[in-house]
Amino acid sequence: MSTQKPHAISTHLIKASPEIVWKFLTDAALLNIWWLNAEKLAYKCSTDLKVFGIFRTILEHKQNKTAYDYLYLEIIPNRRLTFTSALMPDLSPGNPALAETISFDLFEIEQGTRLVPDLKAKNFSELETIASTSAHRAWIYNLTTLQKLAEQMQAEINQLKNQMPVPTRPAQP
Structure with a gap:
């Protein structure tokens, strides 16, 4: 039996330096422009960019606010960023309904940056749910928006x- 978790990987070639792409992945003001914004919902992002720091997204819809917290696990500036919703800041289990880990790998190439996002889910049914809903289309749209910006x-x-x-x-005298 394989112990490998199901995941979805994509590759994006971006005509921008890894430093610029990194800013879009880590700066809250820039995240607010492209992260989870495919449907123009009122999302607000905040970051505490350190290992075990929190990346939080808040959805405001009508009178409701819903927060999604991710814990930063790995931060290698301009190279790799990994965060998860499977753990809370005290390292207790996170939201079991949304247990996912997202990694962004950045590779410097002649034309700019090769960005490789990898979404790991706890099981195949969760990954299938993501792929079969508007969440997958939104993810692609958002990454395309990040690329353009x-x-x-x-x-x-x-x-x-x-x-x-x-x-x-x-001139020399």
Whole structure:
């Protein structure tokens, strides 16, 4: 019997540096723009970017607020980010209905960054539920939005760099 957990991996080639992609994965203001925003719902993200820190998303719908907490497990700046809903900050079990672990691997390539998100679920039925609902479409939409925004930011930075005058040394007497 295999002990490997079911997971869904995708690959995204982003024409932006790993540093820019990392910002979109870790900066709360940027997360609020693209994370879980496919249906234009009122999500708010907050981050405490440290191992065992909390990544929280709050859905505000009408008079209700629902918080989803993830615990950061692995943080390698500009390379790898892993968080899970399977554990709480005190390391007790998390929400069993939403026990998932998400990893983002970033690889620097000539054209920018190869981003490889990996969603691990506790069992195949949970993964099938995610894949068969709008959650999967939203996930793809959100990653596509992240890609477009990161590429736009990289283009703006490149444009600013090209506009900056090249410093010259003063003439020697």
